[in-house]
Amino acid sequence: MKILTNWLRHYLPTLSVTDRQLADDLTLRGVAVEGVHPLGEGNGHLFEMDITTNRVDAMNHYGIAREAATIYDLPLAPLHPRLPVGTLVDEPFPVTIAPEAKGLCGRFTAQVLRNITIAPSSGCVAQYFSLLGQKQISNAVDASNFVLTGMGHPTHAFDLDKIEGGILVRLARKGEKLRLLDGSERTLEPDDLVVADEKKALGLAGVMGGWDSMITPETKNVLVEAAWFDPASIRRSSRRHLLFTDASHRFERGADINAAPIANGLVSQLILEAGGKLEGELIDVIDPDVMAHTAGRPTIEISIQQVHRHLGTTLEPEGITGEIVSRYLTSLGCQPLLHGLDVYQVKLPSWRLDLEREIDLVEEVARVYGYNRFANTLPTALPVTDYPAAAAEHAVRSRLLSLGYSEAVSSSFASREDSELFYAPGAEGKGTVAMENPLSEEASLLRPALAPGMLTMLAHNLNRDVREVRLFEQGQIFIGSAIPDTTFIGEVTETPQLAIGLTSASQQATPLHSASDAPVFELKGVIESLVSLFAPPGGPAALSFTTAKTPAWLEPGRSATALLDNQPLAHFGELASAQRESRKLRQTVYLAQLDLARLYELPLKRVTARELSRYQAVERDFSFVFPDTTSWHTIAENIRALSIPEMSRLTPEEIFRDPKGKAVPSGHYSLLLRTVFQSHDRTLRDEEITGWSARIIEALTKLGGAQRA
Known part of the structure; x- marks a missing residue:
């Protein structure tokens, strides 16, 4: 503005x-x-x-x-229109508010001006409009715009000679046509409020005037209107007809019902400066019920003690006194009346419909006093404590950041199509949560999963030629409990979830994986790393992986499910090709969606420090061929079950498959397994290492492995 x-x-x-x-x-x-x-x-x-x-x-x-x-603390010049005495008339110009418009038009003022001169604006109107870059039309039209900019109340001037009979504020008739000032013709609905005469609609009330009664250079007689219209009614009409004007902007937010006579007088004064005369007195039609719940609202009680309690300590020793509170509220237009030792009964100004409670007045006092004049203190009644999952959330965030992922935040809303794809109800009676007033069809539900938002962020980067992207988001998802035999959702629960997304234009092969497989196994490693932060009852063996029953949004054969105690913890892998094509993604995208609520139920693993061994470590490698059905999890679990305390590390160093089936049979893979043995209290002997190696070989053979020469 x-x-x-x-x-x-x-x-x-x-x-x-x-x-x-x-x-x-x-x-x-x-x-x-x-x-x-x-x-x-x-x-x-x-x-x-x-x-x-x-x-x-x-x-x-x-x-x-x-x-x-x-x-x-300065005096404010009052707004007093300076109007000549009007000529006497036998009967005032007829203005009626129809019964069906009761409550929708709380006040309607009208003033008749005769023999006016339509001319270019001059004086302060022309000067100020020039500085503002405001378009000037004519003195009559500019007067309304000037008063709107000056004091904020919308007005309108009608060509009086084009009005047939009197003014009637009513609801539109179904299918009624109205040509507006912008030249467009609108078909009205029965809940559109219009200003009309006895035969036709003259304007869409509170939004825009009509073409048939607009001011032209030939206009000689004018009816100046200033009114108060119901905010909800104006909002409906404005949005229905896609008309967003300065007038509707004010009326939608609650205009001052007592400003109408003043605004009318100021507009009339400006028009009469170029010539003309006032006819009769101001016509002022008021709905007492609307006046009662706007300008006549009940008083609000404010206690100085409550002001001090809410606002705390000020930098000045004297603080906020009762005299300061009274002065501020009076200057803002309130009328505080001392009621008791430190309590004021405050009559509210008609232009501040946003003031409804004591705390609103306290906020006004704090605002005028200056937020920068309060001491920085914490309220003693509200101790600052971490929420239960804060430590776990911080650990997950720190680990992902250290792994090279950047944190991102997506929208809390999702489309129905994405919700149905990425959310699979885990229990009967659960469902997605629809918004009562959605912003759009693409944001009609509270998100039941984070993956759609992650895909949007990955696409945003790819569309801007960012080819290497690693993102994660920790956030809440929203699931509702269905009410039996209805389509309604009852209690809504929030659950923490984690989404991880990556895409790379130059994927690198590793000793264990091909370039195309590396991102999938990277996500697998990230999930293992996150689970390692916690201490599940079954230890590391509690985490396992399966390729069965992966969700439809992941590519079959290129995705998997992480299981914690044989219950799904995360789904991860390559985005399904159909989804990639429908979303027009420029390259392959990899996603993981993890249930943080399950992780947060586990205790965080305590970090312990052990003294480094002063004795030599010994490495031993084992080369075996296994069927593809034998997973690394099974191999590691069986070797750790041997309970060899001196085995400090167990890692798969190399995996090899031969597509031709010569070096390694088809359906099998070659695994190079490396173990490290080390004692904290002695040098290991050859016979000990030989014995442990024999036990490892025996265990691997029992799993169906064949040792390679």
């Missing part, structure tokens, strides 16, 4: 600080000035401001001036 400092100073004639100091002080009070641009000698500066959606009262120059007046 653009704000002119010279316009602000028009409302604050005694403001003495520089424009840059004003920008800093406003920003520290939550009214952010993101840019300060000089406009030349005598023209001040242009502020680029970011106003939060709940502060519709500050989306104008007068609202910002009110904030500055509160900060510096």
